[in-house]
Amino acid sequence: MKNTVTTTWKENMQFESDNPSNHKLTLYDASADNGDLVGYSPKALMLSSLAGCTGLDVVSLLKKMRAEVDDFTITVVGELTEEHPKHYHAVTVDYNFYGTDLDEKKINKSVNLSVDRYCGVIEMFRKFATIKTNVYLHQK
Amino acid sequence: MKNTVTTTWKENMQFESDNPSNHKLTLYDASADNGDLVGYSPKALMLSSLAGCTGLDVVSLLKKMRAEVDDFTITVVGELTEEHPKHYHAVTVDYNFYGTDLDEKKINKSVNLSVDRYCGVIEMFRKFATIKTNVYLHQK
Numbered sequence: 001m002k003n004t005v006t007t008t009w010k011e012n013m014q015f016e017s018d019n020p021s022n023h024k025l026t027l028y029d030a031s032a033d034n035g036d037l038v039g040y041s042p043k044a045l046m047l048s049s050l051a052g053c054t055g056l057d058v059v060s061l062l063k064k065m066r067a068e069v070d071d072f073t074i075t076v077v078g079e080l081t082e083e084h085p086k087h088y089h090a091v092t093v094d095y096n097f098y099g100t101d102l103d104e105k106k107i108n109k110s111v112n113l114s115v116d117r118y119c120g121v122i123e124m125f126r127k128f129a130t131i132k133t134n135v136y137l138h139q140k
Numbered sequence: 141m142k143n144t145v146t147t148t149w150k151e152n153m154q155f156e157s158d159n160p161s162n163h164k165l166t167l168y169d170a171s172a173d174n175g176d177l178v179g180y181s182p183k184a185l186m187l188s189s190l191a192g193c194t195g196l197d198v199v200s201l202l203k204k205m206r207a208e209v210d211d212f213t214i215t216v217v218g219e220l221t222e223e224h225p226k227h228y229h230a231v232t233v234d235y236n237f238y239g240t241d242l243d244e245k246k247i248n249k250s251v252n253l254s255v256d257r258y259c260g261v262i263e264m265f266r267k268f269a270t271i272k273t274n275v276y277l278h279q280k
Contacts, residue, residue: 003184003187004215004217004218005216006213007191008214009195009211017188025188027192027196040165041143043189043260046186048145049167049183052157056155056168056182060153060169072149074146076144077142078142084260087261087264120225120228124186124269125264127264
């Protein structure tokens with residue numbers, strides 16, 4: 001299977017990228033003077049990609065296991081090297097689950113299955129960064 | 141330097157991710173039944189990230205070298221493995237430049253500097269995939 005993405009220079013430090021959904025995305029250099037432009041920083045976007053990948057796994061697994069949660073957030077912190085080319089060398093992924101009667105065992109199992117077996121984005125990150133994952137349960 | 145991204149489960153197979161710009165991004169599972177939802181596939185998003193990173197380098201370098209182009213697009217094709225965790229194993233990046241009197245030498249130099257020295261996203265991709273880059277000049 002292949003993914004193809006086309007990205008077009010719009011003006012100054014701004015690009016527009018498509019996605020298989022044909023929904024357009026604006027990428028920009030947050031450090032440049034962009035005026036009122038809003039868009040996404042390419043490197044930060046990689047962390048959104050990681051969170052989306054593992055998050056979708058976990059939601060799907062929790063549904064199969066009939067382990068309901070009310071809310072679920074993922075915070076990803078990526079530490080960049082000082083030298084060029086600046087890349088992530090350490091990444092922390094915090095999974096936060098909120099609800100009543102949270103099933104700790106099933107939640108941990110879902111996260112572990114994603115981290116160790118299913119999430120291709122984490123698998124790729126593992127090749128260039130140390131990955132640390134934490135699971136926090138917030139019983140209501 | 142650190143990047144921090146928080147991603148929140150919205151409903152079904154849909155997440156919303158912030159970005160340092162505070163612009164929200166919807167991530168979803170394109171293979172699931174999402175109704176009319178539009179959003180970004182996490183893995184395809186990594187290719188947008190790569191294109192944005194190297195594209196911003198190249199625009200900045202061309203500006204410094206006073207090598208003008210009219211238009212510039214980048215097509216990234218990522219080939220995924222068949223087995224889980226599915227990850228990119230081969231990535232092709234096609235740089236297309238359009239204009240009159242395109243300066244082939246400066247354009248190639250800009251792309252090479254980004255690919256070899258500046259672009260952190262390509263540096264990360266190199267750890268898990270073979271990267272092939274092509275430069276195409278389209279003289280008007």
